[in-house]
Amino acid sequence: MKTIPISLIEAAKLDHIGHARIMKDIVLPLVRPAVTSTGIWFFITTWNEYVWPVLILKSKENYTLPLALQMYISSEGGTNFTVAMAVSVITMIIPLTLYLIFQKYIIGTFTSSGIK
């Protein structure tokens, strides 16, 4: 938000637009790409988390996908590449879908293009 030129806010103030409206109509649309990118980044990091879930999850029924994937490629159940690959694809589906939906926010940001 600090990168938004203050003159945009001042222009709105001159039009007698209140703080809440400025936030809703000007600030939020401009920070949406950054907020979305950060959100996706956090989601993917959490989604891929391995160490923390393996420490706290006791039962295999509650395993997250990265842990389940590990089961198929470890010596524990023997390496079953066919199933491991299938689980890899399933693990990717949600982050990939999110990326495809929000890629325009991730790729492009045009906060400063309204100024000189």
Place this chain on the structure above:
Amino acid sequence: MKEIRFENVWKSYGKTHVVKGLNLTIHPGERLVLLGPSGCGKSTTLRMIAGLEEITSGDLYLNGVKANDIPSGKRNVAMVFQNYALYPHMNVVENITYGLKVQKVHKDEIQKRLNAVLEMLQLKGYENRLPKDLSGGQRQRVALARAVVKKSDFFLLDDHYQI
């Protein structure tokens, strides 16, 4: 009356005095150009009229009413900023009409004023473009259109012809 009057107006940042005891009256219909080296207080003076900068001491009168404490939105002032300050996510029409819409000006009136400024500033055909898709000169005209469409008492143009 549409008159701006400064009475011994000072603007200081700490010990630095930017505007020193300004006494000036701008009469109805007058156009005043402030010239001076950078840092001499031209923009600050405009910003004080707009209410974007507090006056350290002295009085500012707009239309005969003391305006020192009137919020910028209630001063009926239109300003073109040095950097244009167009809303990057709004197209030309939205940029020009946003203020009027928020003020709940009637749709027909907005359309009438919009057509007039688009015509006057030769912006027809660019209505749906975002600022990033406009040239420097076109952005300049959109910024001017946004000020003109308000039909304010005072127009402040802050070095907006600078390239």
